[in-house]
Amino acid sequence: MLKGGCLCGSVRYRSAAAPLYPPTLCHCRSCQRAAGAHAVAWVTVPRASLEYEAALPVAFASSPGVMRSFCAHCGTPLTYWNRHRADEIDVTLCTLDDPNALVPVDHIWTQDALHWEAGLGTLPRRAQTRTPG
Numbered sequence: 001m002l003k004g005g006c007l008c009g010s011v012r013y014r015s016a017a018a019p020l021y022p023p024t025l026c027h028c029r030s031c032q033r034a035a036g037a038h039a040v041a042w043v044t045v046p047r048a049s050l051e052y053e054a055a056l057p058v059a060f061a062s063s064p065g066v067m068r069s070f071c072a073h074c075g076t077p078l079t080y081w082n083r084h085r086a087d088e089i090d091v092t093l094c095t096l097d098d099p100n101a102l103v104p105v106d107h108i109w110t111q112d113a114l115h116w117e118a119g120l121g122t123l124p125r126r127a128q129t130r131t132p133g
């Protein structure tokens with residue numbers, strides 16, 4: 001059972017089905033803008049398996065035949081649906097209650113990847129925020 005939700009808790013979802021594919025990390029320009037992030041991790045489940053427990057997300061067509069949904073209250077990106085694989089829906093992996101439970105296995109749309117993305121693994125790492133000064 002996959003369970004998750006948005007930042008404010010208005011939208012809660014669950015899927016009793018196993019993921020259809022190993023998760024992937026998408027670098028496409030649409031995901032960058034939709035999430036305000038350099039990439040988005042997705043997990044794909046059967047569309048019919050995705051159930052909402054309280055509020056429904058709102059959706060908009062981000063490209064022809066593509067619907068993205070997000071929480072109307074807090075804006076958290078939640079799902080991606082494409083008419084070419086209409087029986088599936090992608091869920092933002094990091095909105096899972098346990099985002100460490102599933103691990104992306106590849107990067108897609110790297111033609112759109114930001115030029116600094118490849119160096120992220122070499123940056124200094126701090127357990128919490130930067131120290132002042």
Ligand SMILES: [Zn+2]
Nearest residue numbers: 006008071074
């Ligand atoms: Zn929310």
Ligand SMILES: [Zn+2]
Nearest residue numbers: 026027028031
């Ligand atoms: Zn994308």
